[in-house]
Amino acid sequence: MSTSTKPYLVRALYEWCLDNGYTPYITVWVNEYTRVPAQYVQNEHITLSISPTATKDLSIDNEWVNFHARFGGVAQELWIPVGHIVGVFAKETGEGMGFEIEPFVGEAGDNPNAPSVADQPAPSLESAQKKGLKLVK
Numbered sequence: 813m814s815t816s817t818k819p820y821l822v823r824a825l826y827e828w829c830l831d832n833g834y835t836p837y838i839t840v841w842v843n844e845y846t847r848v849p850a851q852y853v854q855n856e857h858i859t860l861s862i863s864p865t866a867t868k869d870l871s872i873d874n875e876w877v878n879f880h881a882r883f884g885g886v887a888q889e890l891w892i893p894v895g896h897i898v899g900v901f902a903k904e905t906g907e908g909m910g911f912e913i914e915p916f917v918g919e920a921g922d923n924p925n926a927p928s929v930a931d932q933p934a935p936s937l938e939s940a941q942k943k944g945l946k947l948v949k
Contacts, residue, residue, distance in 0.1 A: 818894055819874045825900040825908055826862065826872065832900035835863045838877070840892050845916040847891040849883045856901055857898065860890070 822838070827837035839859045840849055848858050858879070862870060867879040877892040893916035901908025 815874060816914065818914065821871060821909060821911075822877070822894060822897055822900050823872050829900075829902045829908075832902070834904050834907075835866075835891070836860055836900060837861050837903050837908075838892075838900050839898040841896045841898050841913045842891070842895070843915070845893055845918070846896055847889070849888055849890075852883065861903070884905070 824941070825916060826836045836918050837859055839845060839857055840846060842853045842856050842858055852858050857875055860927065861867075862877075862879065864870070870879040871877070872894070875894060877897070878890065880889050882888070895914030897911055898913060899908055899910040
């Protein structure tokens with residue numbers, strides 16, 4: 813069985829954005845295997861900046877995208893199955909690539925570092941008013 817080309821394309825598009833001075837964004841399909849801030853999820857999707865200025869310790873391996881980011885002033889660790897990435901694009905031009913969803917297959921305990929979105933505490937109203945990553949529609 814061969815490995816998916818998706819993680820390689822995601823990494824290539826990320827590098828392409830940076831090489832051209834663009835801000836790389838990803839759109840992600842969210843379910844119980846995706847750890848993202850629930851308050852920013854709309855219609856089971858979230859769009860996130862993965863630029864070096866918006867993330868810390870970004871890792872894109874063949875199975876997971878993992879990084880730390882601030883939302884409403886609250887630092888959070890995000891875990892995203894690569895198969896849940898719907899698209900990678902440059903914020904400034906919209907150029908990029910869309911992908912089909914490849915649902916993560918496994919048990920909820922398969923990745924102990926990636927608890928469900930429901931396990932995330934909601935930030936307080938005060939912290940939500942501070943600057944952080946913004947939702948791009």
